[in-house]
Amino acid sequence: MIYQTKVDKLAISNTKGDYQSYVYVAPSDRQGTTGLGQLFIVAEAKSREKKIPSILNQLVDELSEYYYHSPTKNTEAALETAAQYFNENIGDITGKNLRWLKEKMSILIAAIQDNKLIISNFGGLSAWLFRNNKIHDITAGGNNKDVTGKKILCQLISGQLVDGDVLLLTNNTIFDYFSDEKIKKTVMGLAPTQACAFFKNTLLDYKVSVDFSTIIIKFMAFKKAPQQIIDATAGTNVLKAADNVEILNKAEPGIAAKIFIKLAGWLKNGLAKIYALVKKAGTLKMRGKKEAKKEVGELSGMNVKSEEQIAREDEKKRVKGLAFKKWKSFNIVEYRLILLIILAAILFTGSLFIVNNKKKNQVQNEEFQALVEEINGKINSVEAALIYKDEARAQELLSEANDLLAKLTNNNPQEQYQYQELKNELAKQVKRIYNLETITNPEVLVELPQDFAATSNIYADPNNIIYLARGAEIYKVNTGNKALDKVASITGQIKKLVYFEKNKLLILTKTGEVWIMDTNNYGARKITLELPKKSQLVDLATYGLKIYLLDGGNNNIYKYNYQTTSFGTPSKWLSGEDDLTGNEVIVVDGSVWLAAKDGQISKFFKGKKEVFGLKGAYEKISSQTLLVTNETSNNLYLLDRDKNRILIADKTGQVSKQLLGDELEKIVSIAPNSNERELYLMTVNKVYKIGL
Template sequence: MAETELNFAKIVANPTPLGWCQVYSAGKLFAAISLEKQEEEGEKDYLNVVGKEILNTLEQEFFILEKKDLDSIKEAVLTTSKKIPEDVTVSFVIGSIVNNIIYVYIVGNGRVDIKREGMLGTILQAQDQANDALSQASGYLQNKDVIILQTKAFSEVVSENTLSEVLDNTSIADAAENLAPMVHEKENPLASAILAGYREMAQKAFYEKGKEEKTEEEEVKKEETEEKANQNYFESGENYSSDLAYKPKISLSFLNKLNFLKNTGLSHTRKIILTVVVIIVIVFASSIFFALQKQQNDKLVSEFNRVFPEASRKYEEGVSLSEINPTLANDSFKTARKILDEGKNSFPKDSEYSKKINDLLTKIESEIGSAPQTTSASAKEVSASESEYLSFRLKNNASYFAHDENNVYFATSDEISSIAKESGTSKTLIENDNYWESIGGLANYNTNLYVLDKENNQIIKFVNSGSEYSDSNYLSESAKSDFSDAVSIAIDNNIYVLFKNGSVSKYFRGSKQDFSLKGLDKQMSSPTKIYANPDFDNIYILDNGNSRILVFDKEGNFKAQYQTNVLKNAKDFEVLEKDKKIFVLSAGKIYQVDLK
């Protein structure tokens, strides 16, 4: 059987307190899952914790199976499903490929599609199925098949026609990149899918000059031998003795030394008997020696197969999570490192075992070193003069503020005013002549001002002509969104709108852009301010409920977070990115937090 290769691409929606989804892959096992509850109560990360436990259980139950077939994997899935709480609605779709056979299972609801030779078909679908109900199917795969495991929500967001068109003449990575914006635009926290590309690798042919072609029987034996040698250890628990075991060579030169029997004066018959006895003794001693060697090597192989595959699975899990949830990815990398550190001393230092372990440790350390870090920051109180913006903010009771190099701007329901930083002179810039009804944010860009109107779901742009400001609607009719839960806006050439559930919408020249925040370890809680600047590399968000400031790059990828108690009741903050400082206004005082 030809050697096979699997590639994965993943699409995961952003979670909410009532909805969570994820995808998983390790070796030839992969899955998509979503969890939903009806009421927001108890632990904030309840669904995340439950989901992680379900996936960990699936991994453990699957990889301890000695034989992997439809029934044995089904039992592993049923055992895993017992971890699903009664108050949670699940869509759990699992796939496993053994040799060239795919086994698929659905707990709750979901769908499995396959793309083959330009045609998209459904292998298995479950609708209106209870949490404790299980559907299953299996079949043979062909080269270049693409398998799509989808939660129920994903199959509702992305139609079969759309899925088929996106998969035409493109890689699964490109397909996932094209599908992700469709999922994020719908803001359904239950939509996730994993795409698996199946490939049969061409076998290399070897020819020996001057030898006749091998018989069909010999070729079959060779294929069977190669198949066993090429099995993936994740799936088959392959014994590594074939390429790692110590293989001592036997030297028969000692037979030449038996010539001493020629000069003993013994009869010819007795010489033969004595020679045979000596040979038997030597062979017996050698067999004992080699048996001990084999026993020792078998112990090493057994220990290696216990340590290395488990660590490799955790490493691959971390890689698959690195773009989705860097914190969970880091946990997986650290678990893999711990497994290897505890087991590496069981092997000779210069052995192939140690070499493979050290190579994997190097990869793990590299991933841990590049992972975004959570920083428990210290906040020190500083004088008001350290931040001109916050010192003016401290003295004013307006709800919304913005500032530039020269002025601080503040808005009320009646007007927008400014205060000159240098002189402290204030003046009214714009009186509210029915321009806005319910203000939800204020921002400035160049000399223009922007007001978010929550009531009319619009961003009003005020252009500074020198002597007065003229108003216009920034958003086109097609780009208008529900701003009733908006809490802040920021501008860096794009406009970012922060909502109280922690989501962020991005607009450019009046049109909504494909954008979402990625990689958070837990959902935001009561965020109040988003901060951006054309000269900054990053976007900053004040997440009061979790006492932290979050840092994202301009593509929405999580980079870091700074946690300190003063952020719990913070009213505003200012970032000096070049100086690596954040100033925070909290409880009537100004604090400094250093950026790493």
């Protein structure tokens, strides 16, 4: 198992306070060269003496040097010897007596090697472990100033870390300004750098003067997936080439230059011989040509074309034979020299290719890792924004992170693995920020008969009785036997079912006719609406005893008042000149809401359009959007039919939940129940119920 730590430190000094501190995190190169892991030290003194900072600095330097120059490579033994050195030399280093040290001094020293943690502490500094969403004080408060004798660091605490653990090495000031829950949420939810920034910015925002000394360590255990991918996909030659490149990387500076200088020397010494060989070859070639000319001239008088061709072929063979004989006449030294020159040329060309290719890969890798780091920074900033409850900023940062992810190339298994990890993390953040939930295992209320095609919306009355229509027939969902009961028929294809008043259901047909049905006896009667000239009835809604008609022909909304058994003369409801083109749905809850073909939702009040927009929707709403609400609902319910998702927003437009129907058939209609704790869904072949 491979282990890694992410670390950051924070030290804030109150110029008017009593404390001075020094926080140390060992550089990563030291842990690699010594094999003793990473060292962390927090030292604090309750004194405003001017020389205290230099004393603390010297103390930490000597402790770290003594630890990393330990004769043993065992982390626990090295820390123990460093603690002994501290106890024996603390007086000489600080120039203070033991009483002053015990009263004024606090120190915590910790080391992590692989997954092992060793800590020694004295005074008011503590180590806190955050694991499984719980906080543990693993140094028992750190307040051991009542120890007797001359030893200060007199105990070691050791244990095993697991993946996801977070360590907080700190003085107790942090608990005076932040609750345990806030500290836990911050250090476990953010990267150490962002967590330190959060604490610092919060204290600065509130202009709090404190003495703050903290190290945050996040411990991670890497899986072997990246290496397994490489091992499974790479061939032997590729691995060998990679090893060779690594050897070149590790070679001391100047070796490559020395090799080529040597080759150049060989070339210079053999130049005369090469020239002589070339000259001989040229002479041989010329002589061969003259002899060939002579013989060809003698044959020129012959008129048989096939014999001329044969003669030329024979001449070529003879010339080649002479050249081959000359090649065979070279001695062993000449052979070796030529082979050496060829080999040197091949090596030189190959080395240039390797170096250039290495540089190219190095640049690409650096660019890749820089983008990865930037994306991780965006993700950490998203976490910080969520802690501040700034969802808009979190969404903006997430969008930026996704844009950066699109720029990432993934040409090798390692990059492919990193890319997939980032993609998965961003998908997780998307679900978290946008409150995305996939609808799983909804309760089936009824299975629609085969070839049953509903033509209306699904409607739930105040008693949560569910109605729907097919053609001219109205059905009630029987939740007891999970069947459909036909309750009424009218003339004309039914388009919409709308609540009108107690025990009354308003029915709109595709041709614009309006009916009223009594839900007690299911009697239905047609009512007459006086429509304006050029009227094109697009949709209607009810509010109280009024009908609101969306008229596409006159680009207006008309209001009808109910008068005992009929509706009176319509009146224009809009007072402005707003263009209603493209709107297909109207619902009324006191305000008038319209849904357009492009997914745009508009709000009107007292005849005038108001500023309204949905906030927090993941991806733009598509053109096929159904809008549902009424005067008793607290929310707007939007069905995005194209993307098979449902958005629930309050009436200011803030989306609170987004339900994904990825595991369902195509959803065609929705209706909340009367208390908005459940939602009814109608798909192409079932009616479901889900909890909200």
